[in-house]
Each structure stands twice: as structure tokens, then as C-alpha cells.
Amino acid sequence: MARRVSARRVLVSTAAAWFFGFLIFLPILWMFLTSFKTELEAFATPPTFLFFHWTTENYATVQGRSDYLLHALNSIIVAGGSTIIAMIIAVPAAWSMAFAPTNRTKDVLLWMLSTKMMPPVGVLVPIYLIYQNLGMLDTRTGLVAILCLGNLPIVIWMLFTYFKEIPKDILEAARMDGATIGRELVYVLTPMAIPGIASTLLLNLILAWNEAFWTLNLSTSKAAPLTVFIASYSSPEGLFWAKLSAASTLAIAPILVLGWFSQRQLVRGLTFGAVK
Amino acid sequence: MGQITLQGVHKSFGPLNIIKDANLDIEDGSFVVFVGPSGCGKTTLLRLIAGLEDVTGGQILIDGNNVVNVPPAKRGLSMVFQSYALYPHMSVRGNIAFGLKMAGLPRAEIASKVEAAAATLNLTAYLDRKPRELSGGQRQRVAIGRAIVREPKAFLFDEPLSNLDAALRVQMRMEVTRLQKQLGTTAIYVTHDQVEAMTMADKIVVLNAGRIEQYGSPLDLYERPANLFVAGFIGSPKMNFISGEIAGRHGAATIGVRPEHLKIVKEGEGWPGTVSVAEHLGSDTFLYVDAGPIGTLTVRGIGELHLTAGDRVWLSPDQARLHLFDQQGGIVRR
Numbered sequence: 001m002a003r004r005v006s007a008r009r010v011l012v013s014t015a016a017a018w019f020f021g022f023l024i025f026l027p028i029l030w031m032f033l034t035s036f037k038t039e040l041e042a043f044a045t046p047p048t049f050l051f052f053h054w055t056t057e058n059y060a061t062v063q064g065r066s067d068y069l070l071h072a073l074n075s076i077i078v079a080g081g082s083t084i085i086a087m088i089i090a091v092p093a094a095w096s097m098a099f100a101p102t103n104r105t106k107d108v109l110l111w112m113l114s115t116k117m118m119p120p121v122g123v124l125v126p127i128y129l130i131y132q133n134l135g136m137l138d139t140r141t142g143l144v145a146i147l148c149l150g151n152l153p154i155v156i157w158m159l160f161t162y163f164k165e166i167p168k169d170i171l172e173a174a175r176m177d178g179a180t181i182g183r184e185l186v187y188v189l190t191p192m193a194i195p196g197i198a199s200t201l202l203l204n205l206i207l208a209w210n211e212a213f214w215t216l217n218l219s220t221s222k223a224a225p226l227t228v229f230i231a232s233y234s235s236p237e238g239l240f241w242a243k244l245s246a247a248s249t250l251a252i253a254p255i256l257v258l259g260w261f262s263q264r265q266l267v268r269g270l271t272f273g274a275v276k
Numbered sequence: 277m278g279q280i281t282l283q284g285v286h287k288s289f290g291p292l293n294i295i296k297d298a299n300l301d302i303e304d305g306s307f308v309v310f311v312g313p314s315g316c317g318k319t320t321l322l323r324l325i326a327g328l329e330d331v332t333g334g335q336i337l338i339d340g341n342n343v344v345n346v347p348p349a350k351r352g353l354s355m356v357f358q359s360y361a362l363y364p365h366m367s368v369r370g371n372i373a374f375g376l377k378m379a380g381l382p383r384a385e386i387a388s389k390v391e392a393a394a395a396t397l398n399l400t401a402y403l404d405r406k407p408r409e410l411s412g413g414q415r416q417r418v419a420i421g422r423a424i425v426r427e428p429k430a431f432l433f434d435e436p437l438s439n440l441d442a443a444l445r446v447q448m449r450m451e452v453t454r455l456q457k458q459l460g461t462t463a464i465y466v467t468h469d470q471v472e473a474m475t476m477a478d479k480i481v482v483l484n485a486g487r488i489e490q491y492g493s494p495l496d497l498y499e500r501p502a503n504l505f506v507a508g509f510i511g512s513p514k515m516n517f518i519s520g521e522i523a524g525r526h527g528a529a530t531i532g533v534r535p536e537h538l539k540i541v542k543e544g545e546g547w548p549g550t551v552s553v554a555e556h557l558g559s560d561t562f563l564y565v566d567a568g569p570i571g572t573l574t575v576r577g578i579g580e581l582h583l584t585a586g587d588r589v590w591l592s593p594d595q596a597r598l599h600l601f602d603q604q605g606g607i608v609r610r
Contacts, residue, residue, distance in 0.1 A: 103286070169361035172328050177375035177422070178349035191365045 011150045020110035035059070035245035042241035058246035066229055068250055072244070077140050078215070079208035082147035086155045087201060094159035099171065109160065112153040120213050131218055140223045143215055149206045155204050162196025202262050226251035277339045278429035278462035279304045280325060285334035285499070287324055295488045298375060299553060302464065307456050311473040312509070313528070319434055320468045321483065325464065326432050327351050329527045349378070354388045354423035355432040358439065359370075360405040367435070368394070368500060369403040370420050373544035375426045393425040413444045420452070430462035437472065451477060466584045482506050504605035513574045515599070522570065528600035528608050535576035537594040546592030549573065554584050565589060591606045
């Protein structure tokens with residue numbers, strides 16, 4: 001017998017879901033609202049919710065003070081570039097570990113994961129010095145390299161788990177059917193792995209877009225992505241909440257839109273394999 | 277043509293010897309079943325023939341050519357997997373056509389061959405469906421269709437029916453046998469189910485711990501098992517083995533008698549025993565008799581025997597059908 005759910009329970013659950021959904025969304029909403037307040041109202045206690053003096057002056061100031069488009073372009077190059085390079089390295093790596101494992105495959109995977117357990121600040125000084133010597137401070141190339149390397153373990157792990165889900169029999173069937181390795185990849189494996197590849201790509205893009213530690217420490221102006229742009233509004237002269245909010249809203253807008261359109265893909269990718 | 281010969285084939289994974297010196301001659305057009313307990317190496321042997329595993333030593337000849345260094349696709353064999361291994365993103369048509377597409381056949385020829393294969397297997401109505409929209413039996417048919425469409429030298433079946441329910445398994449068993457006879461293509465079929473082996477095979481290969489124990493026709497194996505293992509593995513219920521004094525009287529270490537060759541005789545004439553379990557199937561009655569020092573004996577009686585647990589019975593073996601085994605478990609020919 002199917003479980004019966006009473007109408008009241010549905011109502012309570014729905015209300016609770018909306019409540020928690022709203023709670024999680026609240027900081028983003030608050031930031032969005034604050035970005036339209038004056039600096040004075042942004043500080044006001046008790047805070048005003050909707051009934052305040054709406055103004056777009058913060059956006060104008062932010063645009064006037066710093067070059068949003070340059071930072072946005074940097075973000076796109078750094079996040080996009082590091083993701084693409086990471087995927088190019090990770091797909092064959094995950095493929096070989098999933099389908100041609102050796103005795104050491106597990107160790108390699110665990111070792112890669114262990115690099116993520118180390119706090120990045122632990123290697124900040126050596127990396128900074130290396131970058132300084134190589135002249136890679138405040139360059140897009142430098143940021144692409146560090147973000148790509150930083151996210152590579154996660155990308156390989158995600159792809160590895162997706163590829164693991166693909167039954168070996170199917171690949172063997174393709175081999176029996178006369179497919180060469182190249183054709184096996186193109187006609188059989190890739191179409192089956194597309195949901196996994198797509199969600200890995202999206203997740204990595206979001207991670208790289210939001211990465212702040214390395215971008216803040218290794219870039220200042222020329223190569224600085226949007227994270228640095230936001231941080232520049234919390235300055236020694238004091239906190240400008242409204243302007244900071246405006247800058248943040250501008251910074252997260254592109255990735256928020258991307259996330260909105262790809263949410264179905266993302267959720268499917270993240271739960272892939274959990275339910276058979 | 278599809279004559280397959282194994283000469284001294286062995287396979288080890290590291291220190292583990294999975295296949296030990298396998299020699300086998302499979303005639304063109306015959307249906308050969310590899311049977312054995314799990315872990316005996318039957319699937320490995322099939323995969324060696326397919327080329328999905330490399331041999332550690334020995335030769336595999338297909339129509340006289342050593343194929344040990346030939347990739348799977350070039351061996352001209354096709355395989356049906358236990359999990360069906362259909363391409364989930366392709367339609368039934370795409371699945372069946374894939375091998376032909378890889379071989380670079382012209383489109384019109386592919387289409388006509390796919391149609392023909394689908395017609396043989398009653399799949400015409402499902403050609404545009406995806407595998408997930410099919411039942412287990414239909415998926416199995418698609419897997420078989422994918423195998424026959426390439427007109428291979430031999431079919432390799434790796435426990436293809438084990439995921440089907442009992443009724444469907446019996447039906448598919450007949451269909452596979454009929455199809456193989458109709459096409460006249462050599463087939464190698466791996467199973468752990470000895471009923472499948474007995475009913476489908478022209479010849480059976482009994483494997484145990486990586487060794488070929490016996491190779492022969494089903495009735496050959498049943499009537500003239502080469503050793504204790506084959507005697508115990510082929511036949512259901514299992515053959516009764518008796519050792520000790522009674523075996524010694526026949527000049528053997530162990531004697532074997534099949535449940536159907538034990539007769540219930542008059543009081544005082546044979547081995548006495550007490551029925552511990554009686555299974556009444558209507559067509560047969562299986563008795564499990566506690567025969568004291570001899571051990572537990574299984575008796576198969578035709579029809580209904582009207583005996584229940586606790587009844588005293590006297591059993592006598594059919595002397596002409598006793599199997600005698602020596603100390604090493606080998607058969608003693610009489």
C-alpha cells in the first residue's frame with residue numbers, strides 16, 4: 001500500500017520548505033536590497049526591509065570607482081580557462097583510473113584528495129615566492145594555473161565516480177562490436193558520461209568563480225577577478241555596506257544566472273548514481 | 277566456419293592460476309557449454325576466447341589460425357553478456373546496427389540486416405525503443421540480435437539467462453537452442469546451471485578450479501563421469517557417494533550411485549535406513565534416507581511412493597550402474 005499523506009502534513013511540509021528556502025536565500029536577498037539603499041540606511045537599526053529610499057547611486061559609484069567589466073572579464077577568463085584546462089587533464093585521467101585501474105590507483109586518488117585537506121594558507125608563502133620569481137603575480141595565466149591545479153583533485157574525483165558508474169560490460173560489448181578505443185570513447189562512453197561531465201564542469205566553474213583566497217593574494221589590479229573587486233570595498237577607510245553590496249551583487253550576478261539555468265543539470269549531476 | 281581449438285591455454289592473475297593447461301577442440305556448428313561451480317574459471321576461459329583477456333600461455337586457434345594476438349573485434353566472434361550490456365543511449369535499432377556500423381557497411385545493407393535480425397527475434401515492433409523501455413526478456417533478445425547480426429564464426433554466451441525469471445529462462449533456453457541450430461553457428465555457452473548445460477549442449481565442458489575435468493556429450497557425462505567431481509556435479513539430486521567397507525567390497529575407495537538407481541526392496545534385503553525427509557513432487561518422490569553407517573542416501577522414485585518421515589526402508593543399488601572411484605577420485609573402469 002502506498003503511504004498516505006494527509007493534506008495538513010502536505011501543507012506543513014510545504015510551508016516549512018518555503019521557510020527554509022527563504023532562510024537560505026535571505027542573505028542574497030538582503031545584499032540585493034542593501035545595494036539599493038543609501039549608506040546611512042544600510043547601517044540603520046532597526047533595519048528597513050522594503051520601505052526605504054531606493055537608489056541606484058551605489059551602482060554608479062561602483063562603476064565609476066572601479067572597472068567592473070575588466071574584473072568580470074578576468075573572472076570569465078580565470079574561471080573558464082582553469083575549468084577547461086582542468087577538464088582536458090581530468091577526463092583522460094579519470095577515464096584511465098576508472099577503466100584501467102592498477103594496484104596503485106586507489107592510493108593515487110586518496111593522495112590527490114589529501115592535497116585538498118591541507119589549508120591553502122600553509123603554502124601561500126612558497127607559492128607567492130615562486131610566482132614572484134616567475135613574474136606570474138597579478139597575471140591571468142598565474143591565476144588560471146593555480147585555480148586549475150587547486151580544483152583538479154575534485155574534478156578528477158567527480159569524473160572518476162561518474163565513470164565508475166558506467167558498466168564495464170558495455171565497453172567490452174563495444175570492443176566485441178569492433179569499436180576502436182577512439183570510437184568507443186566517442187560513440188559509447190561520452191554519450192553515457194555527458195551528465196557527469198556537464199555537472200562537473202558547472203560545479204568547477206562555480207568553484208573557480210567564487211575562489212577568493214588565491215585570487216586575493218596573487219592578484220591586485222590587472223588580472224584581478226570579481227572577488228578582488230568585492231574585497232576592494234572593505235577598505236581601511238571603513239566599511240561601505242551599500243557599495244559593497246552593490247559590488248557583490250554585480251559580481252555574483254553572472255554565476256547566479258548560470259546556476260539558475262543549469263540547476264536541473266547540477267542537481268541531476270550531483271545525485272547521479274545515488275538512485276538506480 | 278567456426279572451429280575453435282585451445283592448446284595448452286593457461287591464465288594467471290599475478291600469482292593466481294585461474295586456468296591451468298586447457299586443451300579443447302570445439303567442432304564447427306556445435307553447441308558447447310562450459311559448466312562448473314562459481315570461481316572455476318569458466319567465464320575467464322570464455323573471455324580468453326573472446327579476447328577480452330590475454331592468455332598467459334598457450335594458443336587459441338579459430339579455424340586453424342592462432343588468434344592470441346588478435347584484438348577481440350578481429351576474431352569474428354560475438355558475445356552476449358550476462359548484464360545484456362546494451363548501449364543505453366541508443367535505440368534497439370542502433371544497438372543491433374552498432375557492430376555493422378563499426379565495420380563500415382553501407383547504410384542500406386545495415387538497415388536490411390537489422391530488419392532481418394529483428395524479424396528473427398520478434399523485435400520489429402520495438403526497433404525504435406530505448407533499452408530502458410524494454411522488459412528483461414526483450415533486452416536479452418536485443419543482446420542476441422546484436423550478436424547474430426554480425427554473422428560471427430561463433431557466439432559466446434556468458435550466463436545470458438541468469439537475470440531472467442524461471443519461466444522466461446526455460447522459454448529463452450529453447451529459443452537460443454533453436455536459433456543456434458537454425459543458424460548452424462558454433463556456440464560457447466557459460467552457465468553454472470547444470471540443467472541449462474544438460475538441455476542445451478551438444479557437448480559439455482566441466483570445469484573445476486581452472487582445470488577441465490571432462491569434455492563430452494551430456495549423457496556421456498551422466499553415464500560415464502571421469503571422476504568424483506564430475507559425478508557429483510552432473511545430475512540432480514546429487515549422486516550418492518559411499519566409502520569405507522561397502523566400497524572396499526567392490527574394490528574401490530568410493531562407490532557412487534545415482535538417486536534414481538537406488539531401489540526400495542523388501543524388508544531385510546538391502547541397506548536398512550529411516551526416511552528423514554520425503555519430498556512429494558507428484559511426478560517424482562525424493563527420499564532422504566538415514567542409512568546408519570553408510571550415511572544419508574538420496575533416493576529418487578518415479579511417481580508417488582507413499583512414504584513419510586520415520587518410515588523404515590531397505591535400499592539396494594542397481595549393480596550394473598554403480599560408479600567405482602579410486603583413492604585419487606578417478607574412475608575405475610570395469
